Amino acid sequence: MTAGPTADGVGRGAGRDTGPGAANGAGRFAPSPSGDLHIGNIRSGLLAFVRARQTGRRFLWRIEDLDRVKPGAAESQLAVFAELGVTPDEEPLVQSSRLHRYAAAIDRLDKAGLVYECYCSRKDIAQAPSAPHAPPGAYPGTCRHLGEGDREARRAELAEQGRQPALRLRTDNAAHSIHDELLGEVTATVDDLVLRRGDGVFAYNLTVVVDDSASGVDEVLRGDDLASSAPRQAYLAGLLGAGPMGWLHVPLVLNSDGRRLAKRDGAVTYQQLCALGWTVADVFAWMQQSLGFDDADENWTGIDDMVAHLDFGRLDAQPTVFVPPSGD
Template identity: 55%
Template sequence: MSASQPAPANSADAALADTAPAGRYAPSPSGDLHVGNLRTALVAWACARSSGRRFVLRVEDIDTQRSSAESAERQLEDLAALGLEWDEVLYQSQRHEAYAQALGRLPHYECYCSRRDIQEAARAPHAIPGQYPGTCRELSAAAREAKRAELAQAGRVPAIRLRAQAREFSVRDRLAGEYTGEVDDFILRRGGNVAQLPEAGPDWAYNLAVVVDDAFQGVDQVVRGDDLLSSAPRQAFLASVLGYPVPEYVHVPLVLNAAGVRLSKRDGAVTLRQLRQTHSVAEVFAYLAASLGSQAREAQELVETWGAIPREPVVFGGL
């Protein structure tokens, strides 16, 4: 199903047309980057530079419970150590006003459901697993007022959900081809306990923030791990509703551990800083390049010899 008609552009959107195309890498600053993160960053950088695009970074630090400025700085240092350079860095924690403006242009409604409410609704006959069933979508004004008061008394605020006009949406991925995913009334702004909400502003949801920021930074090429492919239809749908161009998607295979499971920091010496205790940065770079089918020894050489992106995951058993 196609998206609803794009919302009219405002002055901020009009400036987007003047932004040169870009690729991006957007880590969450919740710890040091491991080999899988670094490999994806290298692919994103090479894809952007080899196609004449700018390369931008985005520090996705709106999750204040897990993010830290120290972690963000360490991640930038690690990317620079590999020889990656970028045109700009954007911090999501400084973008609350932009997300609020985007929310104001979207059809949305308050959701008063708890996690238990949603779990119970998901067990109902004919419920679609993983989708919000629309419990709060058509509540009357009186019912909303009562629900809002009930939450307020408990020291909570409602979530805000998109009033989606489509059940599914299709994207084109360079590796996966045509991919169609379900679209529901997903969350744009989280609710919850008032005392636990971020001090800097509302608790914005990832799906909204990433779409707004991609458009703002001129990102027309999104390279990331293929575990995020299922989120692309929702984000592409939201971009189309906001009147933003849908980017090209490139979801690359992940780096796995010896058990064939997605690599994580729990797998031992897997971060650049850990590996540098026994290996040089050049050796780490050579490993990453080799996993991409290249014999490059530095970043610019990788761009000059860049070829096809491998379509199979890589198993990391150490250098």
């Protein structure tokens, strides 16, 4: 089923004043306000800004505050990017102010017969036999075909525990593909993904689709650890009547052990690096080196240099390693 946009605010451009530049589309950066951003997060955000500027899109900022939130983190993240010369073209979109939009999207899917309650815990899912050819962690469909009597009993069991059912999307459980500008074709099986968690929090895959559509985002640039989520988000976007999306998943920044960079790895945040003497120019010099453009004649010292000289056609799909300075 593919539904067209309606007045409920789910379809492309609905529910938000996207301004006169909306026809040109938008890119976005959407960090979780759970703390200071490390240099890898910052690199992804700068790449999103550069891509938007080079392609004539608006650059938007979204505060994904439905889960982990550290007071003041959102403001600190915006302030860091301002110091680096980057400010969003519109006021940031705050997810916690948009719960009615996510509820409306689920209601729309429910009316189309595409939503069902799920009573499984993570342990239940991990221990259940997987469907043939299903990827690891895919939902095995345990609650998909339960009768109403079974549903009432399971619902009552959860209520006694002070819990509520999760809500899942009834999909075709087939492989779907998207085209990524850097990775090429990305294919993944779209299982019955969660729309609202058992704790009542709207799920990531739903909120990003609803928000990107409402904001006029037509290309997503983010870390390639999220590439496998793109087919399911594109599938859900089609059901909600959103327009086509472009994808560009960029390589992660890793630590010296080859694992994803984290704050426990040392001086990795902008604030920590500045405390060790880094300047804005040092940040952009590292961006130039890490992205493979250090052989150019021009040295990047600010965001304008990055916009002028970064060539996305030359990006390497391999990750880069960040070794934090010791401060000695």
